[in-house]
Amino acid sequence: MNYFVKGNPDLCIGCRTCMIGCVVVHEGKHIFEIDPDSYTFHPKLHMVKTARLSVPVQCKHCENPACMAACGVNAIYQEDHRVLIHTETCIGCKACMDACPFGAIDMVTVAGVRQKDGSEKKVANKCDLCQGVAGGPACVRVCPTQALTLVTEEELEDLAKRKRMESARSTFCEVYHCDEFSYGGRE
Amino acid sequence: MGIPEIEDAKCLLCFGYNGADSHPIVARRIVRGRQKGMKIICADPRVTETARISDIHLQLKGGSNLALVNAMANVIWKEGLADEKFIQEHTKGFDEFLKVIENYTPEYAAEISQVPAETIRQAARMYATNKPAMILYGMGVCQFSQAVDVVKGLANLALMTGNFGGPSMGIGPVRGQNNVQGACDMGALPNSYPGYQSVTDPASREKFEKAWGVPLPDKVGCPITHVPYRILQEKEERKRIHAYYIFGEDPAQSDPDLAEVREALDKCDFVIMQDIYMNKTGLHADVILPATAWGENEGVYTCADRGFQRVRKVVEPEGDLKPDWQIIAEISTAMGYPMNYKNTEEIWNELIDLCPSFTGATYEKIEKYGSVQWPCRDKSMEDKGTPYLHKDGIFATKDHKALFYGTDWHPPLEMENEEYPMSLSTVREVGHYSVRTMTGNCRTLRNLEDEPGWVQISPQDCQKLKIQKGELVKVLSKRGYCISRCLPTERVKPGAVYMTYQWWIGSCNELTIAHLDPISNTPEYKYCACRVEKIQDQEWAERHVKEMYNDIRTQMGIQPGKGARS
Amino acid sequence: MMKKELGSFVIGDGRRCTGCKACELACFMVHNQKSNHVGMTVGTVGVPVVPRLYLTRFEQGCMPIQCKHCEDAPCLNVCSKGAISRIEHQVVVDEQLCIGCKDCMQACPFGAITLLPYAKDGCLVPQSGSSETKVFAAKCDLCKDIPQGPACVNACPHQALRLVDPEAEREEKNIKAANALFYMKNW
The missing domain is CATH 1.20.5 (Single alpha-helices involved in coiled-coils or other helix-helix interfaces)
Known part of the structure; x- marks a missing residue:
C-alpha cells in the first residue's frame, strides 16, 4: 500500500512552516546562499484556510491514482509506497491536475528553463513523501504542533x-x- | 503564570490575542491544552486559529472590549459564580466595582459588541466554573485608547473568581514585540529605572545616583508616541526634542500616522538609527550604526512570563559592526561618561544588584535552569524564581490586597462615517515578525509573503466593491492611503478590514490614528475609519507597486533581486 | 482567483458524450464565420468541414479530444519556424507563419493538431508555386475571439464538455479535501 501524509485541522495553526520545510528539503540548503531569484519556491502541499478550517492538503498517494490514469505521456508512476512524477517526461498538459479530486497537483515553473518561445516552462508538482530524504517527510518533522503525520x-x-x-x-x-x-x- | 502553565489550565480566556500569528510557540501550548481537554473562550472580531478551536467564540465588534468584559463580570456576580471568600479576604473596592458593572447586563453589552447575550452568559459561566482559569490578552486589548481599563477589567474577572495566586491561572499579557518585557524590565520606560523602580521615588533615584555617580532627573521622561509632538509642535523650547536615538525600532514603519512621523524625523535636528538591517527609519537618519543580530551577540532576554533567558553568540559577526552594549558604552564614553564593561555579565551583575526583584537571577542560575522568572531575590541556587505571582492571594500592594477597578466603556475615537465607512485594525501575520526588519531579510519567508501584503476583507464587502482575490486595491483614511492586495475571507465580519503593518508599500500605518491610551500611551492601532477603493487599471497598479518596491530598495542600498546582505 | 498563471483548456466527458458531433460542427462554424462566410445553413458552406477538436470513438465509448494548452508544450518546443507561441497563457499557432512541416503534429501526445486546408473568403488558397492547397497546423484556440467562450462547450446538448480553469478548480478541490480531513480527524 502507498503511504501518505495527513493533516489534522484540530492541531494546525496555519503557520505554513510545512511549506517552507518542503521547499528547503527539495531545493537543498544551498537556497540560503544563492541569489534569491535563482531558485523556485514551490511547496508540494497547500495550506487551506476556510471560515473554520486551517489545514495543509497534499497528495494522498491513491492506490489507483487518477492522475496516473489521466497522464498521456506516462510521466506518473508508483514506486516505494508512493506515487511519483517524472518531471523530465512531464509536458505540463494539466490532465493530472484536472483528474486529481484533492487539488494536490499544481503546475510550477522550472528554474532556469524556458520553452522555445521564451515563455516559462511549467510541469506538474506534488508531494513525493520526500523520497530519498533521511528522516522522512520534512513537513511532518518541522510542524510545531505535530499536526501532520505519516500514515503507513x-x-x-x-x-x-x-x-x-x-x-x-x-x-x-x-x-x-x-x-x-x-x-x-x-x- | 508561566507560558508552560497554559496547557494545564482548565479554561482559557483568550482576549484580543492571536497566538498562531504572533507567537506560534505560545499557540502550541494552547493547542496542547486543547488536547488535554482545556475549555477555550476566544474573544476576537476575527475567526483566528484559536477562535477556530474554541468552545465559545465571542466575535465582538472591534472597540467593544470593555462592554463585553464588564458584562461577563455582571453575569458571574448575578448568577452567584463569584468566589466571595477570595473577594472578602484578598481584595478591596468590590462594592464600587459592582456599581459600575450593574449596568452591563448581557443584553446591553450585546447591543454594543454584537455578541448575543446568551453567548456572553455561557462564556461567563464557562470561565467562572472551570478552575484554574487563565486569561491571555494581546494587542487586541492594548492597542486601543481604552486599553489599561480593559486590562483592569480582565483582572477583575480573575479576582472575582479567585483565579490568582496559583499555577495555570491569573492574567497573562502576551507581549507585542520581541523582548518587550526585557526592555521594560531594564527600565527602557519613561517613568522607571531598571526593575520598575520609579524615577519619581527619591529613594530609588538616590540609589541609582550613588551607583552611577551622576545626578538623575526627578521627572518622568517622554513616551515614544509623544516624540512627533515634541519635535513638531512643542511650544516650550526647553521641552523640544532635537536629537533622537532609535535602536531596534522602526517608528517610520510601526508608529501610527506615518506622514507625521516622517515629518518629525526630517525636522528633528539629529537622528541616529541603530539596527541590524536597513529599514524605513534609516532613510531619515543622519547616522546609521550597524548592530549585531541574535546569534551574533549575547545577553539576556525576558519572555512574556517574566522569565530571564540567556541568548548566546553562535557566529562571529562579519564586517564593521559591534554589539549594542559596546556601541552604547563607546558613545557614553565619548560623551564624557566612561563605561568600561568587559562583557555582558559584568553589566548584568551591576544591574541585578540594583534591582531587588532581579538580584537572584545570576548568569549561573539562568544557565542552569534555562529560565528564571522574577521576582528572584536571593542569589542562592535554591531561589529558582517565581513561576506565578500573588501566591496565596498576597498582592504587591501595601496591604497585600488587590484592588477592583470598575470603568465604563467608551467607543474608539474615530468611528466609521459616510466618507470612510469601514473600520481598519492592524494585525499580525505568521512568518513576518513586527516590522520585518528581521524576517523581511529571510528569503523563504519573503517567498511566502512579500509586498504589498493583503487587506483582509469579507466576501460580502468584496462583492459590493467589485473586487476579487489578489486584485490591488487602494485603502484610504483621513491621514493617508496605501495600496495592498484584496484577500476575501469569511474569517472577518462585513464592515471591518484588517492589515498587517510590516509592508513598505501596503503600509497601513499611513492610515492609523495617533490617539493614545491616557495611561499606557499606546496608540489606537486597532480602530480607525477607512475606505477601500477598486483600482480600475490593474496593470498600472502592478507596475506601480513594483516600481515603488524597487525605489525603496534602491534608496536603502539593496541591489535589485538580492537580499540585503547577499 | 489570484492572478492567472496557467492556460485554460476544454475537456470532454466520455460518460456523457453521445457522439453527436455538435461540438465539431460548432467549432468549424465559428472558425469560418468571418473568414469564409459560413452561416447557419448548409448552403453557406463552401469550404471543407474541418473542426479543431475530434470526436473520437474508442472501445468503451466516445468523446471529443482537443488541445490541453500544455505548460511545457511539445508542439511549441519542436516548431522550427517559431509559429507556435504562448500568448496570455494559451498555446497559439500563427497560421501565416506555419509552413506545414508536421513536426508539431508528431510531437503532440494527444493528436490534437492536424493540418487543415487554408481557405479565405470561401475559397481554398493555393500554395505559392503550386496548385496544391496551402495547409496549416490547426488546433483548439479556445475560441479566443468569441466573447461567449468555446463554441463546443456551448453547443454540446449533454454538457459533455467543460472549460477548465485549472487553478480555480484546484483551489476548490483543496477546500473539499480540507473539509474531508475535518471529518476524519484522528479518532
Whole structure:
C-alpha cells in the first residue's frame, strides 16, 4: 500500500512552516546562499484556510491514482509506497491536475528553463513523501504542533483494528448493561 | 503564570490575542491544552486559529472590549459564580466595582459588541466554573485608547473568581514585540529605572545616583508616541526634542500616522538609527550604526512570563559592526561618561544588584535552569524564581490586597462615517515578525509573503466593491492611503478590514490614528475609519507597486533581486 | 482567483458524450464565420468541414479530444519556424507563419493538431508555386475571439464538455479535501 501524509485541522495553526520545510528539503540548503531569484519556491502541499478550517492538503498517494490514469505521456508512476512524477517526461498538459479530486497537483515553473518561445516552462508538482530524504517527510518533522503525520499501511490497519475492538466492546457493554470495560477513550 | 502553565489550565480566556500569528510557540501550548481537554473562550472580531478551536467564540465588534468584559463580570456576580471568600479576604473596592458593572447586563453589552447575550452568559459561566482559569490578552486589548481599563477589567474577572495566586491561572499579557518585557524590565520606560523602580521615588533615584555617580532627573521622561509632538509642535523650547536615538525600532514603519512621523524625523535636528538591517527609519537618519543580530551577540532576554533567558553568540559577526552594549558604552564614553564593561555579565551583575526583584537571577542560575522568572531575590541556587505571582492571594500592594477597578466603556475615537465607512485594525501575520526588519531579510519567508501584503476583507464587502482575490486595491483614511492586495475571507465580519503593518508599500500605518491610551500611551492601532477603493487599471497598479518596491530598495542600498546582505 | 498563471483548456466527458458531433460542427462554424462566410445553413458552406477538436470513438465509448494548452508544450518546443507561441497563457499557432512541416503534429501526445486546408473568403488558397492547397497546423484556440467562450462547450446538448480553469478548480478541490480531513480527524 502507498503511504501518505495527513493533516489534522484540530492541531494546525496555519503557520505554513510545512511549506517552507518542503521547499528547503527539495531545493537543498544551498537556497540560503544563492541569489534569491535563482531558485523556485514551490511547496508540494497547500495550506487551506476556510471560515473554520486551517489545514495543509497534499497528495494522498491513491492506490489507483487518477492522475496516473489521466497522464498521456506516462510521466506518473508508483514506486516505494508512493506515487511519483517524472518531471523530465512531464509536458505540463494539466490532465493530472484536472483528474486529481484533492487539488494536490499544481503546475510550477522550472528554474532556469524556458520553452522555445521564451515563455516559462511549467510541469506538474506534488508531494513525493520526500523520497530519498533521511528522516522522512520534512513537513511532518518541522510542524510545531505535530499536526501532520505519516500514515503507513501498518498504522492504517492497526487503527481499523483498534476501532473495531472499541466498537465491539461498547456494543457488548450496551447489550449486557455492564460498565466493567473502560471505553479506552478516543485518541 | 508561566507560558508552560497554559496547557494545564482548565479554561482559557483568550482576549484580543492571536497566538498562531504572533507567537506560534505560545499557540502550541494552547493547542496542547486543547488536547488535554482545556475549555477555550476566544474573544476576537476575527475567526483566528484559536477562535477556530474554541468552545465559545465571542466575535465582538472591534472597540467593544470593555462592554463585553464588564458584562461577563455582571453575569458571574448575578448568577452567584463569584468566589466571595477570595473577594472578602484578598481584595478591596468590590462594592464600587459592582456599581459600575450593574449596568452591563448581557443584553446591553450585546447591543454594543454584537455578541448575543446568551453567548456572553455561557462564556461567563464557562470561565467562572472551570478552575484554574487563565486569561491571555494581546494587542487586541492594548492597542486601543481604552486599553489599561480593559486590562483592569480582565483582572477583575480573575479576582472575582479567585483565579490568582496559583499555577495555570491569573492574567497573562502576551507581549507585542520581541523582548518587550526585557526592555521594560531594564527600565527602557519613561517613568522607571531598571526593575520598575520609579524615577519619581527619591529613594530609588538616590540609589541609582550613588551607583552611577551622576545626578538623575526627578521627572518622568517622554513616551515614544509623544516624540512627533515634541519635535513638531512643542511650544516650550526647553521641552523640544532635537536629537533622537532609535535602536531596534522602526517608528517610520510601526508608529501610527506615518506622514507625521516622517515629518518629525526630517525636522528633528539629529537622528541616529541603530539596527541590524536597513529599514524605513534609516532613510531619515543622519547616522546609521550597524548592530549585531541574535546569534551574533549575547545577553539576556525576558519572555512574556517574566522569565530571564540567556541568548548566546553562535557566529562571529562579519564586517564593521559591534554589539549594542559596546556601541552604547563607546558613545557614553565619548560623551564624557566612561563605561568600561568587559562583557555582558559584568553589566548584568551591576544591574541585578540594583534591582531587588532581579538580584537572584545570576548568569549561573539562568544557565542552569534555562529560565528564571522574577521576582528572584536571593542569589542562592535554591531561589529558582517565581513561576506565578500573588501566591496565596498576597498582592504587591501595601496591604497585600488587590484592588477592583470598575470603568465604563467608551467607543474608539474615530468611528466609521459616510466618507470612510469601514473600520481598519492592524494585525499580525505568521512568518513576518513586527516590522520585518528581521524576517523581511529571510528569503523563504519573503517567498511566502512579500509586498504589498493583503487587506483582509469579507466576501460580502468584496462583492459590493467589485473586487476579487489578489486584485490591488487602494485603502484610504483621513491621514493617508496605501495600496495592498484584496484577500476575501469569511474569517472577518462585513464592515471591518484588517492589515498587517510590516509592508513598505501596503503600509497601513499611513492610515492609523495617533490617539493614545491616557495611561499606557499606546496608540489606537486597532480602530480607525477607512475606505477601500477598486483600482480600475490593474496593470498600472502592478507596475506601480513594483516600481515603488524597487525605489525603496534602491534608496536603502539593496541591489535589485538580492537580499540585503547577499 | 489570484492572478492567472496557467492556460485554460476544454475537456470532454466520455460518460456523457453521445457522439453527436455538435461540438465539431460548432467549432468549424465559428472558425469560418468571418473568414469564409459560413452561416447557419448548409448552403453557406463552401469550404471543407474541418473542426479543431475530434470526436473520437474508442472501445468503451466516445468523446471529443482537443488541445490541453500544455505548460511545457511539445508542439511549441519542436516548431522550427517559431509559429507556435504562448500568448496570455494559451498555446497559439500563427497560421501565416506555419509552413506545414508536421513536426508539431508528431510531437503532440494527444493528436490534437492536424493540418487543415487554408481557405479565405470561401475559397481554398493555393500554395505559392503550386496548385496544391496551402495547409496549416490547426488546433483548439479556445475560441479566443468569441466573447461567449468555446463554441463546443456551448453547443454540446449533454454538457459533455467543460472549460477548465485549472487553478480555480484546484483551489476548490483543496477546500473539499480540507473539509474531508475535518471529518476524519484522528479518532
